[in-house]
Amino acid sequence: MRHCRPKLRKDASLRFQVVRELRVELQVVCLVENKDTSELLREFIQVFAVRSLGGLQ
Numbered sequence: 001m002r003h004c005r006p007k008l009r010k011d012a013s014l015r016f017q018v019v020r021e022l023r024v025e026l027q028v029v030c031l032v033e034n035k036d037t038s039e040l041l042r043e044f045i046q047v048f049a050v051r052s053l054g055g056l057q
Contacts, residue, residue: 026040
């Protein structure tokens with residue numbers, strides 16, 4: 001079951017490079033979880049922020 005959260009306006013972007021193999025692995029995970037890459041990375045960053053900083057949103 002996916003956690004439902006209201007869609008927030010995205011007003012910032014990040015751009016970074018990874019090795020090709022890591023990108024391919026990320027794409028496979030996204031296919032398995034039926035999510036686009038941006039959605040999966042936003043969720044990962046949110047979880048990381050909550051665990052690391054108490055949840056700066």
